[in-house]
Amino acid sequence: MIALVDCNNFYVSCERVFNPKLEGKPVGVMSNNDGCVVARSAEIKQLGVAMGMPAHQIDPHVRHQCILLSSNYALYGDMSRRVTDVLSQHTPHVDVYSIDESFLSFEGFDPETLTERCQTMRHQVRRDTGIPVSVGLSTSKTLAKIANHRAKKEPHFNGVAIMEPDSDDTRAFLEQLPVTEIWGVAGRSAVRLQTLGIETAWQLRNAAPKHLRKHFSVVMERIVYELRGQDCISLDDMAQPKKQIMVSRSFGRLTNNKADLHEAIRVHTSRAGEKLRKQQGLAQAIMVFVRTNRFRQDLPSYSKSLVIPLSHPTDDSRELVRAAMAGLESIFKPGIMYQKCGVMLMDLCDHDNEQLGLLAEPLSDEKRERNEKLMATMDKLNREHGKNTVRLGMPRKVNAWELRCEHRTPRYTTKWEELAVAKA
Numbered sequence: 001m002i003a004l005v006d007c008n009n010f011y012v013s014c015e016r017v018f019n020p021k022l023e024g025k026p027v028g029v030m031s032n033n034d035g036c037v038v039a040r041s042a043e044i045k046q047l048g049v050a051m052g053m054p055a056h057q058i059d060p061h062v063r064h065q066c067i068l069l070s071s072n073y074a075l076y077g078d079m080s081r082r083v084t085d086v087l088s089q090h091t092p093h094v095d096v097y098s099i100d101e102s103f104l105s106f107e108g109f110d111p112e113t114l115t116e117r118c119q120t121m122r123h124q125v126r127r128d129t130g131i132p133v134s135v136g137l138s139t140s141k142t143l144a145k146i147a148n149h150r151a152k153k154e155p156h157f158n159g160v161a162i163m164e165p166d167s168d169d170t171r172a173f174l175e176q177l178p179v180t181e182i183w184g185v186a187g188r189s190a191v192r193l194q195t196l197g198i199e200t201a202w203q204l205r206n207a208a209p210k211h212l213r214k215h216f217s218v219v220m221e222r223i224v225y226e227l228r229g230q231d232c233i234s235l236d237d238m239a240q241p242k243k244q245i246m247v248s249r250s251f252g253r254l255t256n257n258k259a260d261l262h263e264a265i266r267v268h269t270s271r272a273g274e275k276l277r278k279q280q281g282l283a284q285a286i287m288v289f290v291r292t293n294r295f296r297q298d299l300p301s302y303s304k305s306l307v308i309p310l311s312h313p314t315d316d317s318r319e320l321v322r323a324a325m326a327g328l329e330s331i332f333k334p335g336i337m338y339q340k341c342g343v344m345l346m347d348l349c350d351h352d353n354e355q356l357g358l359l360a361e362p363l364s365d366e367k368r369e370r371n372e373k374l375m376a377t378m379d380k381l382n383r384e385h386g387k388n389t390v391r392l393g394m395p396r397k398v399n400a401w402e403l404r405c406e407h408r409t410p411r412y413t414t415k416w417e418e419l420a421v422a423k424a
Helices: 010-018 040-045 074-085 110-131 141-153 170-175 187-195 201-205 207-216 218-226 256-277 315-330 365-385
Strands: 002-007 027-030 036-039 067-069 094-098 100-104 133-138 159-162 246-256 281-291 303-314 338-346
Touching: 002 074, 002 110, 002 141, 010 027, 010 036, 027 040, 036 040, 036 207, 040 094, 074 094, 074 100, 074 110, 074 281, 074 303, 094 207, 094 338, 110 159, 133 141, 141 218, 170 187, 170 201, 170 207, 170 365, 201 218, 201 303, 246 256, 246 281, 256 281, 256 315, 256 338, 256 365, 303 315, 315 338
Parallel strands: 027 067, 133 159
Antiparallel strands: 002 100, 002 133, 027 036, 094 100, 246 338, 281 303, 281 338
């Protein structure tokens, strides 16, 4: 069985952990430079505040009722790591999909105990981190995604939903689920499917896989098999557009060599930059993380992450690598045997919707065009002649950039001077 664990309203939930007065209030979290609303509580959704809405466009009467906060990426990144650490106590197979989602493999576990096991896991995450999560279980990632949606929306599941691929309940739900709601089926693909008479998930499940591969791609073929309960999609196949881009890998052997981590982070960041440019996006922040093998009881345990806001939205791998290296310098701890490291590009936006901070200086058209041509040439050479045909060298060490965030809450878990204060 595969589980998808999704943190409910993650950014808002992180804020509520350290400020319980926000419970039950309409809360929104804004993007870098306090531009658009990127996270919403259930209460603010009911007021009609849409995802991505510019803060200044919110109706004044509604705005008066809302609490809008600046993004606190240091807090969110650290809380994400803490949630992942708890999940790792329940299975050694945890794949982080985004800052608020992880896939877990329960292969070899007794299926009869999974609901109870996942309820225990949910309660531990809430107890140890304060973050509420929902769990969807099935035999494939796509069905686990759908099950997670049901776990959130249908109270009788109590936060944990299992979808057996061949059950009558699963069939009834898929018959009502539009193809637009399926993980990996984008807008244009959904329209093309509808022209073929495929409008529901059940119809897509029963379509001819090879026929869809011919008209779409191998990913669409795999989605059909996934809806039938066969796990055949890798996370790289389903990179989320305009949300986060994650690239990580375990080392072939444990290492305490700083140069190994530098090389891995450089490669991962370059790869993330390629993915970002492929979906024509820009990143406004990058998270770097390292961790040890928590199941090696004979070795010291260590898990650390750091989010670095970028001075302006970018898809330039040189800037991304420079920021990632600065982050690695801050979290690297000598003498530790590391198992894994990675990066996550965060707060993504479209080229057409780029928003600069009040103090940020936009690139000149000439420099922007030169940078875009350089990255496009590098991507083309690597695409035509193989990965790493052209690669970036090691950048010099730089400091993390400071951004203007007028409504950011304290970084409770990563800054000593910003620890929460208990008053008697």
